[in-house]
Amino acid sequence: MATLLLTPEILVSIFLFFLFLCHWRWSKAQTITNWPLVGMLPGLLQNLSNVHEYFTWLLKHNGGTLEFKGPWFTSMNFMLTSDPMNVHNICSKxxxxxxxxxxxxxxxxxxxxxxxxxxxxxxxxxxxxxxxxxxxxxxxxxxxxxxxxxxxxxxxxxxxxxxxxxxxxxxxxxxxxxxxxxxxxxxxxxxxxxxxxxxxxxxxxxxxxxxxxxxxxxxxxxxxxxxxxxxxxxxxxxxxxxxxxxxxxxxxxxxxxxxxxxxxxxxxxxxxxxxxxxxxxxxxxxxxxxxxxxxxxxxxxxxxxxxxxxxxxxxxxxxxxxxxxxxxxxxxxxxxxxxxxxxxxxxxxxxxxxxxxxxxxxxxxxxxxxxxPLPFYQKTSLQSDILPSGHSIKPNTKMVLSLYSMxxxxxxxxxxxxxxxxxxxxxxxxxxxxxxxxxxxxxxxxxxxxxxxxxxxxxxxxxxxxxxxxxxxxxxxxxxxxxxxxxxxxxxxxxxxxxxxxxx
Structure with missing residues (x-):
């Protein structure tokens, strides 16, 4: 059991957790940084208690669409958007x-x-x-x-x-x-x-x-x-x-x-x-x-x-x-x-x-x-696409629509x-x-x-x-x-x- 729990992934996670603690800012400033290895996850965790307002702030300062990068060894990357024309493209067109x-x-x-x-x-x-x-x-x-x-x-x-x-x-x-x-x-x-x-x-x-x-x-x-x-x-x-x-x-x-x-x-x-x-x-x-x-x-x-x-x-x-x-x-x-x-x-x-x-x-x-009532919708792209906002979408990209931010x-x-x-x-x-x-x-x-x-x-x-x-x-x-x-x-x-x- 001990061998199973101490997998390389878990050891890496522990290392990344301590790396994250080193960069923790108690002021909870609304910024986002794409760190080596851990991506943008520290900023998200830092603002998790106020995540809807955090995403809204990020989207307002990034033209309504943002590519979120998760830790390199995970599948936590996604494209976040509140742009109505992107939403129209994803949900209808x-x-x-x-x-x-x-x-x-x-x-x-x-x-x-x-x-x-x-x-x-x-x-x-x-x-x-x-x-x-x-x-x-x-x-x-x-x-x-x-x-x-x-x-x-x-x-x-x-x-x-x-x-x-x-x-x-x-x-x-x-x-x-x-x-x-x-x-x-x-x-x-x-x-x-x-x-x-x-x-x-x-x-x-x-x-x-x-x-x-x-x-x-x-x-x-x-x-x-x-x-x-x-x-x-x-x-x-x-x-x-x-x-x-x-x-x-x-x-x-x-x-x-x-x-x-x-x-x-x-x-x-x-x-x-x-x-x-x-x-x-x-x-x-x-x-x-x-x-x-x-x-x-x-x-x-x-x-x-x-x-x-x-x-x-x-x-x-x-x-x-x-x-x-x-x-x-x-x-x-x-x-x-x-x-x-x-x-x-x-x-x-x-x-x-x-x-x-x-x-x-x-x-x-x-x-x-x-x-x-549902603050997010999630979709996944089948094929490549270009959003009306100009963002390129690759196959199997996770799309997150922030209704709260809209x-x-x-x-x-x-x-x-x-x-x-x-x-x-x-x-x-x-x-x-x-x-x-x-x-x-x-x-x-x-x-x-x-x-x-x-x-x-x-x-x-x-x-x-x-x-x-x-x-x-x-x-x-x-x-x-x-x-x-x-x-x-x-x-x-x-x-x-x-x-x-x-x-x-």
Whole structure:
């Protein structure tokens, strides 16, 4: 065992670590130097706690695109960009040349062959399938019912509870519980009941967190290191495999239950699994693919990844921004009063009613512009290319698109780009201003544009309208607010608030 651990790579890593310590600058100045052997890694590590702002600073001072050089013995080199024309080229114009790539798929191998992790024909088939299912009116109605039911039976009781006791609550935790329950319900037809006043520890929800966090870790260490950890069953790989196993058991049990339910065909819900299994039984799908339990398992993992943390992150930053901008909150309430009240109470929050809240839509857009739920997108080039910025791209180059930085570029949004200004989204005629997706990219761009974009807005509007009309959200004084370094843009310390009812 000792011989295995003391490999040349590990010895070199130790040497480089001490070399790095020698050049450490505690001032954390925003500079980047391409050191011998270690490349630009010391600067990145030095600013890791503030990595999104660091990348933004670097991109602003390098014309929006930067070639990052990692240590010589690793595969940590990548091209970082926030240039909208480069984004347009990568995501749309030259889309076929920039798949997710094998390195991304290996890092997120727990997602299997699902839509988030797949390329080419497999991705194309799943994209078409989910487009059909998500646009079905029966599913849309079911989705609305799930969200409103979870608000009524889960969210409101919790907020009433913490309000009556006058205790602090972490809204980020509340929203993560909400979205985990709602995704499980809309995909599997199963409610894990994470969202309750007891704040229970749910094994498969915790397992998902472990799997996500430790998959992300793979991106920032040499591949041979995490593979060695996996072989030895230690460190982050041990946690990843544990979470993977627990979530697998949960999902496969749900699949087994769902198949039995569809055979009975009694009072079936319109969740995605029911739709898939029913259509395969009727011979309307490629049964060789969809009849596979692995396909259903991979689908669940991918939809959990797509729908749980993105929406909860969006809601968390939305409520922090609104709570710290009282004029914005007052205007949202004014529009709710104007469009959604019926004898002093909120109307049924359906799609038609919610579409009247143009200002709220603009607030959500402005929130995800500044704090995109996914701060980075990663692609890999298949062939050589020349970006619109003039940078040469070789085959197998890792491309990293910084969505966080794009929301902070004066060249895209003007000199007031750092301001929280929902009015930038409202036209003179009171309509939403259209911004091309390669400039406003939180929902991706081109062929991979998010299929759940409309549902995300519906869910966020229902939750935002309900909470803001019924409660005051007060930020705890002195609570630190900063983004975490993770797959989704969580708040590093959560969102600790106190809740008070508006109407007593």
């Amino acid at each position: 030259n889309f076929s040349n920039y798949p997710k790539g094998p390195e991304f798929q290996e890092a997120f191998e727990s997602l299997g062959d699902g839509i988030f992790n797949s390329d080419h024909d497999s991705w194309g088939y799943q994209r078409k399938l989910f487009h059909t299912l998500l646009k079905d009116n029966k599913y849309k109605v079911f989705f609305e019912e799930v969200v409103k039911g979870k608000v009524e039976k889960g969210l409101i009781p919790i907020l009433d509870h913490v309000s009556s006791l006058g205790i602090e609550v972490d809204l980020q935790d509340v929203f993560q519980r909400f979205t985990f329950d709602s995704v499980c319900l809309t995909v599997l037809g199963h409610d894990p009941n994470c969202l309750s006043i007891e704040f229970p520890i749910v094994a498969h929800s915790k397992a998902f967190n472990e799997m996500e966090e430790n998959s992300f870790y793979r991106h920032f260490v040499p591949k041979r290191w995490w593979k060695l950890q996996r072989k030895l069953q230690i460190g982050s790989e041990k946690k990843l495999l544990h979470g993977w196993k627990v979530l697998d058991e949960f999902v496969y049990e749900c699949i087994s239950t769902k198949r039995k339910e569809t055979l009975k065909k009694e009072e079936l819900k319109m969740d995605l699994f029911t739709s898939i299994v029913m259509e395969e039984q009727e011979g309307e799908m490629n049964s060789n693919i969809t009849k596979s339990n692995k396909f259903l398992r991979d689908t669940t993992f991918n939809l959990l990844a797509a729908g749980r943390d993105t929406v909860s992150s969006g809601l968390t930053w939305f409520f922090w921004l609104v709570a710290t901008h009282p004029l914005v909150e007052a205007k949202i309430l004014e529009k709710i009063k104007e469009h959604l009240l019926d004898i002093g109470k909120l109307k049924d929050l359906n799609i038609d009613e919610l579409s009247k809240l143009v200002y709220l839509h603009g607030v959500i857009c402005e929130s995800v512009r500044l704090f995109p 929301g902070r570029m004066e060249s895209i949004w003007g000199q007031d780009c750092l301001e929280f200004k929902p009015e930038r989204w409202i036209s003179k005629h009171g309509r939403i201003v259209h911004v091309p997706s390669f400039k406003f990219i939180p929902f991706n761009a081109g062929p991979r544009t998010c299929l759940g974009k409309d549902m995300t807005f519906i869910q966020m509007k229902i939750i935002a309208s309900t909470i803001l009309w019924n409660y005051h959200v007060h930020m705890n004084e002195g609570h630190p607010v900063s983004p975490s370094f993770s797959i989704a843009l969580h708040m590093k310390h959560g969102l600790k608030v106190r809740i008070c009812k508006r109407f007593v």
